[in-house]
Amino acid sequence: MLSQIWIVWIKELRDGLRDRRSIMSVILVSALSPVLFGGMFTVMAERAKDAEEIKLPVVGVEYAPAFVDWLKHQTGVEIVAPPADPEQAVRDRKQDLVLVIEKDFEKNMARARPASVKLVSDSTRESTRRQVQRARALVTAYSSQMAALRLIARGVAPGVAMPVEIEEVEVSSAQERLAMQLNVLTLLLVIAALTGGMQVAIDTTAGERERGSLEPLLLSPVPRVALAAGKWLAASAFGGASVVFSMLLTVNVLRRVPWEDMGIRFRVSDADLMSLLALVLPLVLFLSAVVIFSSTFARSFKEAQGYIGMLILLPMLPGVISVLYPLSNRPWLAPVPIFGQYALAADVLGGRRPSVVFYVLAGLSVLACAMVLLGLSSRLLKRESIIFGR
Amino acid sequence: MIEIRGLRKKFGHVEAVRDVSFTASDGTVVGLLGPNGAGKTTTLRMLSGLMRPDAGTILVDQADVAADPVGVQARMGLLPESRGLYPRLTPIEHIEYFGRLHGIAGNTLTARAKALVARLDLNESANRPVSGFSQGERTKVALARALVHQPRNVILDEPTNGLDVMSTRSMRQLIRALRSEGCCVLFSSHIMQEVSALCDRIVVIAQGKVTADGTPDEIRKLTGRENLEDAFVALSGMEA
Numbered sequence: 001m002l003s004q005i006w007i008v009w010i011k012e013l014r015d016g017l018r019d020r021r022s023i024m025s026v027i028l029v030s031a032l033s034p035v036l037f038g039g040m041f042t043v044m045a046e047r048a049k050d051a052e053e054i055k056l057p058v059v060g061v062e063y064a065p066a067f068v069d070w071l072k073h074q075t076g077v078e079i080v081a082p083p084a085d086p087e088q089a090v091r092d093r094k095q096d097l098v099l100v101i102e103k104d105f106e107k108n109m110a111r112a113r114p115a116s117v118k119l120v121s122d123s124t125r126e127s128t129r130r131q132v133q134r135a136r137a138l139v140t141a142y143s144s145q146m147a148a149l150r151l152i153a154r155g156v157a158p159g160v161a162m163p164v165e166i167e168e169v170e171v172s173s174a175q176e177r178l179a180m181q182l183n184v185l186t187l188l189l190v191i192a193a194l195t196g197g198m199q200v201a202i203d204t205t206a207g208e209r210e211r212g213s214l215e216p217l218l219l220s221p222v223p224r225v226a227l228a229a230g231k232w233l234a235a236s237a238f239g240g241a242s243v244v245f246s247m248l249l250t251v252n253v254l255r256r257v258p259w260e261d262m263g264i265r266f267r268v269s270d271a272d273l274m275s276l277l278a279l280v281l282p283l284v285l286f287l288s289a290v291v292i293f294s295s296t297f298a299r300s301f302k303e304a305q306g307y308i309g310m311l312i313l314l315p316m317l318p319g320v321i322s323v324l325y326p327l328s329n330r331p332w333l334a335p336v337p338i339f340g341q342y343a344l345a346a347d348v349l350g351g352r353r354p355s356v357v358f359y360v361l362a363g364l365s366v367l368a369c370a371m372v373l374l375g376l377s378s379r380l381l382k383r384e385s386i387i388f389g390r
Numbered sequence: 391m392i393e394i395r396g397l398r399k400k401f402g403h404v405e406a407v408r409d410v411s412f413t414a415s416d417g418t419v420v421g422l423l424g425p426n427g428a429g430k431t432t433t434l435r436m437l438s439g440l441m442r443p444d445a446g447t448i449l450v451d452q453a454d455v456a457a458d459p460v461g462v463q464a465r466m467g468l469l470p471e472s473r474g475l476y477p478r479l480t481p482i483e484h485i486e487y488f489g490r491l492h493g494i495a496g497n498t499l500t501a502r503a504k505a506l507v508a509r510l511d512l513n514e515s516a517n518r519p520v521s522g523f524s525q526g527e528r529t530k531v532a533l534a535r536a537l538v539h540q541p542r543n544v545i546l547d548e549p550t551n552g553l554d555v556m557s558t559r560s561m562r563q564l565i566r567a568l569r570s571e572g573c574c575v576l577f578s579s580h581i582m583q584e585v586s587a588l589c590d591r592i593v594v595i596a597q598g599k600v601t602a603d604g605t606p607d608e609i610r611k612l613t614g615r616e617n618l619e620d621a622f623v624a625l626s627g628m629e630a
Contacts, residue, residue, distance in 0.1 A: 214472075219466075220488055
């Protein structure tokens with residue numbers, strides 16, 4: 001029996017390795033994660049940097065030399081020449097924002113009346129939001145500094161003018177906030193696990209029926225379950241290879257992301273990444289069993305792809321749920337295929353290390369489900385409607 | 391040796407095979423002759439063990455197909471109606487894959503694959519992927535993989551379908567050679583000439599029933615027709 005599984009496995013591997021589509025799907029799905037991640041974090045780093053370093057066009061520098069001087073001394077602030085028409089420039093997206101100082105700024109300031117500045121911005125432009133926030137914060141900071149000085153000059157403690165003070169306490173660590181972003185990595189690995197071996201799984205089941213090679217194959221004195229197992233292992237090998245490649249490439253990208261610019265110390269260690277592999281690789285066995293089972297029903301490649309199209313949603317679902325309802329810190333989900341992997345992965349990426357027991361539990365559970373599906377698949381191969389139905 | 395007794399198979403309300411019984415002995419070629427839709431392929435599928443008969447027994451070398459399908463498959467070489475190949479594998483790889491599935495390995499397997507390729511005249515294309523092969527070459531590869539375990543009972547479903555004259559000739563030569571080696575050869579056909587040229591015995595099937603069973607001479611006598619084709623038409627119930 002084992003030697004027969006081996007024979008089928010070797011044949012399907014060789015056949016798959018000669019199939020350009022199988023190889024392409026492994027390459028494409030492996031490249032998906034590093035490309036997405038590289039892009040995502042680079043943009044995040046750029047944004048973080050942008051918010052710190054602000055180029056501020058100021059109209060009417062001459063009306064408030066003291067204020068402008070103060071601005072220049074703030075870190076990361078650079079005062080630049082303003083456009084002729086500030087509002088039009090912002091509307092045309094030539095400028096992210098413009099600070100306009102009114103003519104009588106200095107006069108009002110001297111009389112202790114509210115001196116006004118205009119902050120010209122476009123709130124529909126999401127990408128400039130942090131810049132605008134930073135500019136507003138600068139003005140507010142100057143304003144309260146001046147207020148404090150005036151109160152002190154009049155012999156009043158500055159605290160009088162501040163009845164309520166907000167002290168923000170952030171409980172999530174920077175690592176945990178990063179983990180929320182990194183959860184996408186789990187989703188991408190699961191997608192690699194599913195799609196990497198899909199081509200091979202379909203080709204060896206629905207493809208076998210479509211070509212008319214299933215009947216001759218079933219004429220050989222081999223138990224059906226050995227045939228199903230060999231095909232399943234071949235699909236799993238391609239899925240596993242996709243997961244490993246995807247992981248290696250992603251790690252390489254993550255190492256190059258400028259984390260300092262985001263004020264985050266990247267702490268996902270190699271051991272954490274190995275833990276992710278230990279979670280997702282067994283899942284490959286389950287997912288390829290699902291694909292093998294469902295495409296055994298299909299009479300042709302196209303029909304199988306139709307079924308599988310819906311299956312793609314399967315690994316997405318927990319990913320979407322985890323956004324609305326976080327799955328972290330729920331290790332008891334471990335035996336539920338896919339959900340368990342997401343839950344444990346969220347813990348790993350969040351810096352908590354789930355006990356080995358949960359890994360074993362998750363692994364055994366997906367293996368058991370795969371075995372059940374394999375048994376059902378080999379039963380299907382006994383049905384006359386499957387063998388002869390073309 | 392193949393013995394079939396009282397075989398029946400129904401698909402829904404259609405009785406594809408109503409009553410088929412015949413025997414094919416070792417060292418003979420038996421032709422299963424009948425018009426399209428007579429029940430030939432269904433009979434052969436039940437013989438292969440992949441389809442379960444509603445009634446009747448099939449014995450191959452005294453072993454019951456229903457009781458031990460895997461054991462019977464090892465004694466049988468079958469060229470089924472569907473001859474799908476793996477487009478990315480070569481003829482040698484096809485033969486070796488099926489040989490391994492039959493438990494043959496090592497030097498024996500290499501030698502057999504070589505011998506089959508030579509016997510079926512596939513030497514030139516033996517190491518090319520089969521995707522671009524002609525119908526004749528495909529049939530040869532399908533046949534080679536069915537014969538790799540040197541079965542004593544060879545069953546061929548319409549073996550010359552879609553073949554040109556040269557390929558048909560070499561197929562006939564192969565069938566004769568298998569007979570002289572002592573094999574029991576059973577093949578189905580709807581072509582009279584084919585059957586009369588090759589068979590020691592003819593089993594005529596029409597509408598799921600055996601309507602005649604005997605040597606070509608006996609068939610002619612039975613129907614009182616000198617011409618075998620007229621006899622076939624009479625037995626198929628197709629006479630106006």
